[in-house]
Amino acid sequence: MLLNEVVTAALKRLDDEAEDYWHRGELEAYVRDGYDQFARRTKCIFDLIVIENVYPTGGYGSDLQRYLSEHSPGMEIHDRRILFTQADGRDRTRDPIAVGDGVAITATVASQAGGAVPGGFLPDSVVDVLRVSWHRRTLVQETPQSLRRKDPIYEIKQGDPQAWLWGEDGLLFVRIWPMPAGDAPYDTFSGDVWGDESYCDDGATVDLGTDGVWGILSGASDEFPSGGPWGTAGRLHPDLKNIRLEVARLGRDPASYDLEIPRSFCKYITFWTIAKALQREGPGQDLKLAQHFFDRFEYGIARMTARLQRIQPERRGEIGGGRDVDRFHLKITLPSYWGTPQRFGG
Amino acid sequence: MRWSDSALYAAMNEGLDELSEASSFREQTVSIPIIADRTFYDLRSYVPDDFISVRAAWSSVRNTWLDPITENSLYDRWEEAVGDPYSFFTRGWNWLGIFPRATGSVGYLRIYFSCLAPQFTHGQAVLSDLPDSFVPALEDYGLYDLQAQDGETDKALRYWKDFSARQKSFTDFVATRTRTTGFIGGAR
Numbered sequence: 001m002l003l004n005e006v007v008t009a010a011l012k013r014l015d016d017e018a019e020d021y022w023h024r025g026e027l028e029a030y031v032r033d034g035y036d037q038f039a040r041r042t043k044c045i046f047d048l049i050v051i052e053n054v055y056p057t058g059g060y061g062s063d064l065q066r067y068l069s070e071h072s073p074g075m076e077i078h079d080r081r082i083l084f085t086q087a088d089g090r091d092r093t094r095d096p097i098a099v100g101d102g103v104a105i106t107a108t109v110a111s112q113a114g115g116a117v118p119g120g121f122l123p124d125s126v127v128d129v130l131r132v133s134w135h136r137r138t139l140v141q142e143t144p145q146s147l148r149r150k151d152p153i154y155e156i157k158q159g160d161p162q163a164w165l166w167g168e169d170g171l172l173f174v175r176i177w178p179m180p181a182g183d184a185p186y187d188t189f190s191g192d193v194w195g196d197e198s199y200c201d202d203g204a205t206v207d208l209g210t211d212g213v214w215g216i217l218s219g220a221s222d223e224f225p226s227g228g229p230w231g232t233a234g235r236l237h238p239d240l241k242n243i244r245l246e247v248a249r250l251g252r253d254p255a256s257y258d259l260e261i262p263r264s265f266c267k268y269i270t271f272w273t274i275a276k277a278l279q280r281e282g283p284g285q286d287l288k289l290a291q292h293f294f295d296r297f298e299y300g301i302a303r304m305t306a307r308l309q310r311i312q313p314e315r316r317g318e319i320g321g322g323r324d325v326d327r328f329h330l331k332i333t334l335p336s337y338w339g340t341p342q343r344f345g346g
Numbered sequence: 347m348r349w350s351d352s353a354l355y356a357a358m359n360e361g362l363d364e365l366s367e368a369s370s371f372r373e374q375t376v377s378i379p380i381i382a383d384r385t386f387y388d389l390r391s392y393v394p395d396d397f398i399s400v401r402a403a404w405s406s407v408r409n410t411w412l413d414p415i416t417e418n419s420l421y422d423r424w425e426e427a428v429g430d431p432y433s434f435f436t437r438g439w440n441w442l443g444i445f446p447r448a449t450g451s452v453g454y455l456r457i458y459f460s461c462l463a464p465q466f467t468h469g470q471a472v473l474s475d476l477p478d479s480f481v482p483a484l485e486d487y488g489l490y491d492l493q494a495q496d497g498e499t500d501k502a503l504r505y506w507k508d509f510s511a512r513q514k515s516f517t518d519f520v521a522t523r524t525r526t527t528g529f530i531g532g533a534r
Contacts, residue, residue: 264396
C-alpha cells in the first residue's frame, strides 16, 4: 500500500472523505508516525548492511565519492538524492570513467593504502542490530566494561575480529574488536566502464553476466539486495574478510515506496492514523473511539511480534503447531546402543 | 436504508481479514526453487499480497520437512556450512533463511504459509473454510465498523466486544484442532 491509499482508507473510516475535519496533509504525518512506530517496535523489516573492511583513504575526487564513502556504509542499493557542489559532479553518473580516473562508486577502492578499520556507521533507519559477522563467522556482542577487563587497549588492538560493541562511540557507530586489517577483497575496475557498476572481471570474482560493458547491475543470484529491492545497485560486497550486519530497520519513505510490511498488517497503520485524528483537539474528537483504535494498533504490534518470535519445533516442524501426542503408541523405538534398561541397583 | 449492500460487504470482508489474520486458519503453499549459495530467500517474490506468515517448509531434495529453528541456535560458523538444507528460520516478516546453504540449484522448497481468506465478492459467495458457527463474527464486525463510521461509539464498541469474543473462540479452535485429532502417523 502507498501512503495515499492509507490516508484514503483512514478518511473513509472517519467518514470524512470530503476532508471537512481532517485534511490529507495532517493524516500523512500520522501515517508516517504509525509506520515508524510499527517498524521500530516489531522489528519486522529485515536488512543486511556491510561495514566495508577497507581503509578509507580520503582525498575524494568528487562529491559522489565522498558521499558514498561516508554516508553509505556498504549499502549495495541506493537511490537517495546527492548534493553535488561541483559542476561536473553529477555527470560522473553518466559519463564513462577512463582508466586511472578514479572510481565514481567509492573512493575506498581507488587506493587501498592499508590500515585498520575500527568499525563503521549505521544508517539512520537502523532500529536494532540482530547479528554481526566477519568472514561469515558470528561475532559476540561485548560491552565496553567487559572488554576493558579482557583487553585494556581494546580500542587500538588489531587482528581477526571476535566481538562487536555498540553504543560506546555514539548511537550509530558499531565498533569491531580487534580491528580488522582493511583487507576485504573488493572488485576493482578495469577498462572503461560507466558510473554504475555494470561489468567487472578481475579474474577472481564472479562475472556479473552482462554483455559487453553496458548496462546497470541488476543483481547477482547469490547476493542479498541490501536496501532494496528497489533502487540502483552500487557495488557488490564480498563476504570474505568483510563485516556484515543483520539489522532491523525502519521502512522507507511511504510517499515513494510501498509500505514494507505485509498488506494484511497495513490496516494497523490506518488504525494508528485514525486514532491520532480522533484524539486531536477540535471538531470530530472522540477520545473513546481513539483509545479503541490505539488498542487495535497494539494488537497488531503484539501479533507481528508473536509471529516473528514464535518458532516451535513441533508437529510437522510447523511454526505454532501443537504439542506432540503419541495417542496410539505407534511410534517406533529403535534398540538402544546400551542394551536393555536395567533397574538401578540391580 | 441506512447502509448500502456495498458498505456491508466491505465491512464484512474487513472482518474476514481480521479473522484470517488473528487465527491464521487459511493455508496455501508455494514452491521456491533452491538456488546455489543462497541463504536468504525473499518470500515477497513468491507469495501473494495476502501472505501472513510461514508455517512450515518441505524439501524436495531430502523429501522431508525442514526443522524450524532460530538463527541464535546455530553455531558461530554456520554460514560456512554447505549441503542439502534441513533447517529453516525466518528473518523479519518476509525473509526465509535455510541451513545449510545448497551448493547446487537443485530441487525446491515447498513453503506452507497462512494468508488472508478470499473475500466475498457477491451476495451468494460462500467461504468453505470458515465454519458456519463462526460466521456471526463477520456480522458483529460489520456492525461495529459501520457504527464506528457513523460516530456511534458506544454501539460500535459493544459490537466489537462481541466480535472479539467470537474471534478468540475461533482462534482457540484453530490453534488446538491438531492437538485433538491425534491422527495415525502424525509427526512428532
